[in-house]
Amino acid sequence: MDFSRQNATPDTVKLLLELAEAADLRGKVDALFSGKHINSTEDRAVLHPALRAPREAVIEDAGKNVVPEVWAVLDKIKAFTERVRSGEWKGVTGQPLTNVVSIGIGGSALGPLFVHTALSTEPEAMAQAAGRGLAFLANVDPVDAVRALHGLDAERTLVVIVSTNLKAVAEFGIDPENAFGFWDWVGGRFSVSSAVGMVPLSLHYSFPVMERFLQGMRAMDDHFRSAPLQDNLPALLGLLNVWNSTFLGHSTTAILPYQQALQHFAPHIQQLSMESNGKGVAIDGTRLPYETGEIDFGEPGTNGQHSFYQLIHQVSSHEELMCNFFAQPDALAMGKDAATLRAEGVPEHLVPHKTFTGNRPSLSILLPELNAFTLGQLLSLYEHRIATSGFVWGINSFDQWGVELGKVLANKVRAKVQEARSANRAVSAADGFCPSTVRLLNQFLEQGQTQAPAPGAGPSFPPGLKQ
Amino acid sequence: MDFSRQNATPDTVKLLLELAEAADLRGKVDALFSGKHINSTEDRAVLHPALRAPREAVIEDAGKNVVPEVWAVLDKIKAFTERVRSGEWKGVTGQPLTNVVSIGIGGSALGPLFVHTALSTEPEAMAQAAGRGLAFLANVDPVDAVRALHGLDAERTLVVIVSTNLKAVAEFGIDPENAFGFWDWVGGRFSVSSAVGMVPLSLHYSFPVMERFLQGMRAMDDHFRSAPLQDNLPALLGLLNVWNSTFLGHSTTAILPYQQALQHFAPHIQQLSMESNGKGVAIDGTRLPYETGEIDFGEPGTNGQHSFYQLIHQVSSHEELMCNFFAQPDALAMGKDAATLRAEGVPEHLVPHKTFTGNRPSLSILLPELNAFTLGQLLSLYEHRIATSGFVWGINSFDQWGVELGKVLANKVRAKVQEARSANRAVSAADGFCPSTVRLLNQFLEQGQTQAPAPGAGPSFPPGLKQ
Numbered sequence: 001m002d003f004s005r006q007n008a009t010p011d012t013v014k015l016l017l018e019l020a021e022a023a024d025l026r027g028k029v030d031a032l033f034s035g036k037h038i039n040s041t042e043d044r045a046v047l048h049p050a051l052r053a054p055r056e057a058v059i060e061d062a063g064k065n066v067v068p069e070v071w072a073v074l075d076k077i078k079a080f081t082e083r084v085r086s087g088e089w090k091g092v093t094g095q096p097l098t099n100v101v102s103i104g105i106g107g108s109a110l111g112p113l114f115v116h117t118a119l120s121t122e123p124e125a126m127a128q129a130a131g132r133g134l135a136f137l138a139n140v141d142p143v144d145a146v147r148a149l150h151g152l153d154a155e156r157t158l159v160v161i162v163s164t165n166l167k168a169v170a171e172f173g174i175d176p177e178n179a180f181g182f183w184d185w186v187g188g189r190f191s192v193s194s195a196v197g198m199v200p201l202s203l204h205y206s207f208p209v210m211e212r213f214l215q216g217m218r219a220m221d222d223h224f225r226s227a228p229l230q231d232n233l234p235a236l237l238g239l240l241n242v243w244n245s246t247f248l249g250h251s252t253t254a255i256l257p258y259q260q261a262l263q264h265f266a267p268h269i270q271q272l273s274m275e276s277n278g279k280g281v282a283i284d285g286t287r288l289p290y291e292t293g294e295i296d297f298g299e300p301g302t303n304g305q306h307s308f309y310q311l312i313h314q315v316s317s318h319e320e321l322m323c324n325f326f327a328q329p330d331a332l333a334m335g336k337d338a339a340t341l342r343a344e345g346v347p348e349h350l351v352p353h354k355t356f357t358g359n360r361p362s363l364s365i366l367l368p369e370l371n372a373f374t375l376g377q378l379l380s381l382y383e384h385r386i387a388t389s390g391f392v393w394g395i396n397s398f399d400q401w402g403v404e405l406g407k408v409l410a411n412k413v414r415a416k417v418q419e420a421r422s423a424n425r426a427v428s429a430a431d432g433f434c435p436s437t438v439r440l441l442n443q444f445l446e447q448g449q450t451q452a453p454a455p456g457a458g459p460s461f462p463p464g465l466k467q
Numbered sequence: 468m469d470f471s472r473q474n475a476t477p478d479t480v481k482l483l484l485e486l487a488e489a490a491d492l493r494g495k496v497d498a499l500f501s502g503k504h505i506n507s508t509e510d511r512a513v514l515h516p517a518l519r520a521p522r523e524a525v526i527e528d529a530g531k532n533v534v535p536e537v538w539a540v541l542d543k544i545k546a547f548t549e550r551v552r553s554g555e556w557k558g559v560t561g562q563p564l565t566n567v568v569s570i571g572i573g574g575s576a577l578g579p580l581f582v583h584t585a586l587s588t589e590p591e592a593m594a595q596a597a598g599r600g601l602a603f604l605a606n607v608d609p610v611d612a613v614r615a616l617h618g619l620d621a622e623r624t625l626v627v628i629v630s631t632n633l634k635a636v637a638e639f640g641i642d643p644e645n646a647f648g649f650w651d652w653v654g655g656r657f658s659v660s661s662a663v664g665m666v667p668l669s670l671h672y673s674f675p676v677m678e679r680f681l682q683g684m685r686a687m688d689d690h691f692r693s694a695p696l697q698d699n700l701p702a703l704l705g706l707l708n709v710w711n712s713t714f715l716g717h718s719t720t721a722i723l724p725y726q727q728a729l730q731h732f733a734p735h736i737q738q739l740s741m742e743s744n745g746k747g748v749a750i751d752g753t754r755l756p757y758e759t760g761e762i763d764f765g766e767p768g769t770n771g772q773h774s775f776y777q778l779i780h781q782v783s784s785h786e787e788l789m790c791n792f793f794a795q796p797d798a799l800a801m802g803k804d805a806a807t808l809r810a811e812g813v814p815e816h817l818v819p820h821k822t823f824t825g826n827r828p829s830l831s832i833l834l835p836e837l838n839a840f841t842l843g844q845l846l847s848l849y850e851h852r853i854a855t856s857g858f859v860w861g862i863n864s865f866d867q868w869g870v871e872l873g874k875v876l877a878n879k880v881r882a883k884v885q886e887a888r889s890a891n892r893a894v895s896a897a898d899g900f901c902p903s904t905v906r907l908l909n910q911f912l913e914q915g916q917t918q919a920p921a922p923g924a925g926p927s928f929p930p931g932l933k934q
Contacts (some may be wrong), residue, residue: 366907
């Protein structure tokens with residue numbers, strides 16, 4: 001991790017470490033790892049690190065060691081996924097189950113999708129997944145369902161449903177033996193290393209591959225918990241994040257992985273960061289006098305406009321990618337000044353257009369290679385980066401009350417739309433909507449339902465062609 | 468388009484229209500449509516609207532009507548794609564060409580991919596694409612090549628290459644008759660409606676479907692050119708964009724389509740907007756005293772955390788989506804105050820955490836349905852929104868000098884890496900790199916090449932399963 005191109009001097013880092021001390025960062029990290037109810041608004045522990053703790057670890061929630069429960073579930077996942085993968089456990093018609101569809105909700109789907117995409121071209125993971133398929137169905141759009149389910153052979157498809165409603169599971173007729181436990185001390189956005197991610201991903205890539213992913217996360221957890229703050233990667237990332245957003249006013253960060261396999265990294269971190277740290281009040285309920293949070297966004301930095309033709313003639317594509325990765329931080333830092341442009345003979349009227357001030361902060365992370373272990377490290381690094389920023393800002397990064405508001409209003413819209421439709425009437429201010437919403441809703445009711453794909457119809461990809 | 472929830476009063480809109488007049492917005496729009504060289508730093512016209520002009524239109528660049536050339540290319544695309552689609556034009560081994568891989572560079576690939584995904588579940592487009600496949604290969608990452616080419620039957624696959632190098636095309640042995648013209652007055656990011664998008668998309672969805680897409684774009688072009696500014700959708704969007712970013716300091720805009728098929732809309736608009744309006748100098752080269760540009764980001768708003776369970780029991784999934792679409796603007800505008808929370812019996816210590824100030828500006832666009840025509844309208848709406856903002860800011864939205872800087876530095880990195888590797892030496896400050904880059908580069912050189920997928924190896928999706 002190279003942060004030499006931040007707008008920060010060694011003095012800045014020293015001051016940030018003092019800020020960390022003043023905010024009791026170390027104490028808060030210890031409280032996290034020791035099962036204190038640091039999610040105080042929901043009176044919950046925040047123990048996603050326990051999901052990847054070693055078997056012999058002791059991590060207590062309300063006086064009870066949770067690690068044996070975690071390992072009971074992991075052992076069950078291992079046994080179950082090996083039976084399915086070996087073909088011993090078959091579908092109802094006797095076919096081996098080679099396809100998995102995981103149905104989950106937004107918060108718990110982006111993370112597993114990120115890991116799936118990152119491993120899908122890693123040699124060992126690929127070998128383990130040969131002949132198998134995995135798809136995620138994560139939202140209510142019929143178009144997405146068509147996409148995820150299209151072309152699946154039902155006789156060879158196992159469906160994983162993310163649900164904590166064990167009563168409904170039993171009522172639906174599913175053997176509770178085939179349910180995998182989950183705890184209220186794991187937030188949806190931190191659930192990749194729980195059964196939510198481990199069941200579908202182990203079915204696809206094998207438990208041993210996913211165990212290395214957990215080991216990578218654990219390695220970074222240990223580092224976060226024990227390394228001195230001045231050498232602590234997630235702590236430094238989190239402090240620099242506070243520095244950039246709160247002190248320098250940089251409200252957005254672009255995350256640009258130079259590997260296409262990491263294409264879902266930025267969206268996952270975006271959700272993780274915004275849901276965690278998009279808070280305007282301190283954990284004690286007082287309104288904060290400074291800006292928190294940041295907007296993370298990004299696309300793979302590999303859509304190389306410039307580099308495509310070079311590639312064809314000159315170097316391997318991997319090296320081409322890396323040349324761009326090494327060049328961009330200097331381009332951002334140094335820019336290009338008018339004197340250099342004039343020396344290059346750039347016509348005077350173009351000089352201002354080609355002048356770049358530079359001094360744009362960036363930070364580079366170089367992995368030795370992308371595999372299950374380093375992927376685990378990377379994800380844990382960012383989980384703890386976000387926790388660090390939240391600890392320093394003094395907010396609760398682990399609740400998400402803002403999500404509720406839209407839900408309540410959507411329920412109201414739903415009830416009124418159904419009421420209006422069955423009474424064949426328009427909605428009005430009397431239904432409690434503002435004039436803008438009344439107008440939009442009536443336009444929608446008049447239009448009737450817009451097109452939805454016919455049942456059974458799907459986009460027509462020939463075998464092997466993906467969108 | 469409902470902009471009643473902007474932080475703007477009717478007076479604001481009046482003042483923005485005066486600003487438009489002061490910036491000669493109308494004159495600049497006329498200059499765009501009449502082929503003036505408004506991309507002055509490159510001395511080029513900006514005529515992407517000519518790509519979808521009616522056959523009888525007259526649009527001149529340097530005294531020459533370009534519309535007949537545009538239609539000559541469209542007629543050629545129509546004839547070519549119909550021959551391929553009908554099976555008359557076959558591959559070298561006599562197989563019909565049912566798969567298309569389009570190889571292009573970033574700027575010209577995101578747009579066609581956006582249109583492809585948006586049409587892939589639209590009933591008529593789906594019917595036209597039955598049994599056919601289309602994939603885009605847009606970057607230099609070997610992993611992406613593996614993904615795009617995996618499982619393709621070479622005998623049934625036609626490759627489209629985006630290149631303006633007609634000499635290389637002929638030298639490579641491709642009949643120039645099978646090259647489709649492109650002009651320097653179309654920027655890569657505005658090239659969806661040129662041969663860049665029209666060839667692969669017409670091969671997949673048929674020319675008539677794509678002609679309706681062009682007609683949709685044309686309808687919005689006509690509206691932008693002729694509607695009075697106070698009723699002009701792209702002009703109002705562009706002015707509100709200036710209002711939000713320059714006057715109110717909102718530097719980011721979330722684009723949240725409530726339809727999964729629009730999942731590539733935000734990334735395409737992000738690139739279009741940032742490359743066009745991320746400029747710090749006015750078109751005359753003077754440094755601007757105010758902030759321009761904005762960061763557009765977003766994911767489909769359909770990953771409905773809240774709505775999944777409701778859906779299963781209550782309403783159609785399309786309606787569920789729409790209930791969320793109608794609810795969010797009011798949630799953002801109204802928020803929720805402490806008095807309401809107390810009246811609902813929320814415990815006092817949770818009140819500040821559940822209080823939301825509201826007053827977050829939003830803007831809603833409701834399409835009657837998503838089809839090729841409305842998709843064309845939507846894209847043209849945003850192209851012209853971006854042009855409007857650039858006209859009012861007084862910048863050149865149509866050049867992209869910033870892209871060059873990274874390219875030059877990447878060339879330098881590439882040369883030095885190759886030199887060091889063949890001499891089996893480390894790089895050093897003597898190679899002209901800063902200490903940070905020296906350190907990163909030597910780490911990379913020591914590591915050797917990280918893993919790339921073995922040739923021929925690919926992720927193993929069973930037929931019909933997509934990532």
